[in-house]
Amino acid sequence: MGESKGRAVVVGGSIAGVCAVHSLLSAGWEVVVLEKTTAPPTGSPTGAGLGLDPLAQTIIKSWLPQQQSDNLLNIHTLPLTIDQNQATDAEKKMSRMLTRDESFNFRAAYWSDLHGLLYNALPPDIFLWGHVFQSFCVSDDNKSVKVQTRVLETGNIVEFAGDLLVAADGCLSSIRQTFLPHLKLRYSGYCAWRGVLDLSNNENSGILAGLQKVYQDLGKCLYFDLGSGTHAVFYELLNTKINWIWYINQPEPQLKGNSVTMKVSNNMIKKMQEEAEKTWVPELVRVIKETKEPFLNVIYDCDPLHQIVWDRVVLIGDAAHPTTPHGLRSTNMSILDAAVLGECLMKSGVENLAVGLEEYQSIRVPVTSKQVLHSRKMGRMKQGLVLADEKVFDPKTATPQECKDLQQKCMPRFND
Numbered sequence: 001m002g003e004s005k006g007r008a009v010v011v012g013g014s015i016a017g018v019c020a021v022h023s024l025l026s027a028g029w030e031v032v033v034l035e036k037t038t039a040p041p042t043g044s045p046t047g048a049g050l051g052l053d054p055l056a057q058t059i060i061k062s063w064l065p066q067q068q069s070d071n072l073l074n075i076h077t078l079p080l081t082i083d084q085n086q087a088t089d090a091e092k093k094m095s096r097m098l099t100r101d102e103s104f105n106f107r108a109a110y111w112s113d114l115h116g117l118l119y120n121a122l123p124p125d126i127f128l129w130g131h132v133f134q135s136f137c138v139s140d141d142n143k144s145v146k147v148q149t150r151v152l153e154t155g156n157i158v159e160f161a162g163d164l165l166v167a168a169d170g171c172l173s174s175i176r177q178t179f180l181p182h183l184k185l186r187y188s189g190y191c192a193w194r195g196v197l198d199l200s201n202n203e204n205s206g207i208l209a210g211l212q213k214v215y216q217d218l219g220k221c222l223y224f225d226l227g228s229g230t231h232a233v234f235y236e237l238l239n240t241k242i243n244w245i246w247y248i249n250q251p252e253p254q255l256k257g258n259s260v261t262m263k264v265s266n267n268m269i270k271k272m273q274e275e276a277e278k279t280w281v282p283e284l285v286r287v288i289k290e291t292k293e294p295f296l297n298v299i300y301d302c303d304p305l306h307q308i309v310w311d312r313v314v315l316i317g318d319a320a321h322p323t324t325p326h327g328l329r330s331t332n333m334s335i336l337d338a339a340v341l342g343e344c345l346m347k348s349g350v351e352n353l354a355v356g357l358e359e360y361q362s363i364r365v366p367v368t369s370k371q372v373l374h375s376r377k378m379g380r381m382k383q384g385l386v387l388a389d390e391k392v393f394d395p396k397t398a399t400p401q402e403c404k405d406l407q408q409k410c411m412p413r414f415n416d
């Protein structure tokens, strides 16, 4: 390990940011996080479910209080041990299994539970909430970086100095934009309706019973229902909540503000529910219709970046590799980015920062690039969009090889 302590300024306090703090503290660094939202998220309105892969689970456990780390993660998540794809016949309202992998070793978490778990395991005073990143500059001798933020409460501009700026400011990263001003996210061709249905109270026990009859492995299975040119994903979260996502091909909508989540009107929700009735089996339709406040995500990714390090600035998480969600990668990649960054900086020490950052880039870019492109392919396949070989996947006529290709374990470097 190097001798003097490095100091990192992290912009963005979501999953990548909170993981970076754990990893950099373990590497002996001092850290401050500047996050624009005004308070730690508790049950965020836009947060829903995510799947944690085995390596991410191991890394998270290593960051939690040691005696309880197994327990803590298990208490906050549910197993996802089966990955199943099925074809839905819209006319007969029936589903037929295409492929089933029973050695899937993920766990399902609620976004805000995962964030809370990681955040609460950190010392206080590392996070500065309500601090909006404005700009940064690297000193002329390239020995330090200064970051300016606007404090929402006072309107004051405050400056933070460090050895390293970690950009964990998400897929629309403004720090990335300063290096790559012409980079545009690529619209996938579809949007995703999402929601979480709370089935924990008795009133909804009929819906749950109906669902369990048709989806018998609910509680441990990641279900993909494939229709004609569309697909839906759902799985159970802790406390009998059903997390669902339904992808719909459409022209790119106009987004307002700095978010990929769209405001939706009652009329849009009604139309979506009517469309669900024509597309899915009645049990899934009921889940969709009963969900309060479903929301709409516009799905983007980005051609893989070759560079995610510039002098004293490093990108991690969605800032480094905006991706579509089909491989359940973005949270897992954020956790891995943070862990690898910490390991590399622990080895190099702050004296040889450039070596550590170069190593981080050389480890992460090849794998995240492959995963972004694979996820893109999976999305296009499941949405019935034209693939690179000009073919279009149709679940009704899928070959055994095509069915196998649908499995999550085909993700490059899965379990590595």
Ligand SMILES: Cc1cc2nc3c(=O)[nH]c(=O)nc-3n(C[C@H](O)[C@H](O)[C@H](O)COP(=O)(O)OP(=O)(O)OC[C@H]3O[C@@H](n4cnc5c(N)ncnc54)[C@H](O)[C@@H]3O)c2cc1C
Pocket: 011, 012, 013, 014, 015, 016, 017, 034, 035, 036, 037, 041, 044, 046, 047, 048, 049, 050, 110, 111, 131, 132, 133, 134, 168, 169, 170, 171, 174, 316, 317, 318, 319, 330, 331, 332, 334
């Ligand atoms: C509130 C919330 C809920 C989410 N819920 C889910 C979910 O349920 N399922 C799922 O799969 N993914 C969810 N995500 C996305 C998921 O966290 C990411 O796709 C993935 O984990 C990568 O995380 P990230 O930290 O790189 O990016 P993000 O999660 O997008 O975080 C970026 C962070 O940077 C902050 N930020 C951006 N610009 C600035 C600025 N100028 N100054 C200061 N701070 C800034 C943002 O406020 C945000 O906290 C959610 C993200 C957020 C923020």
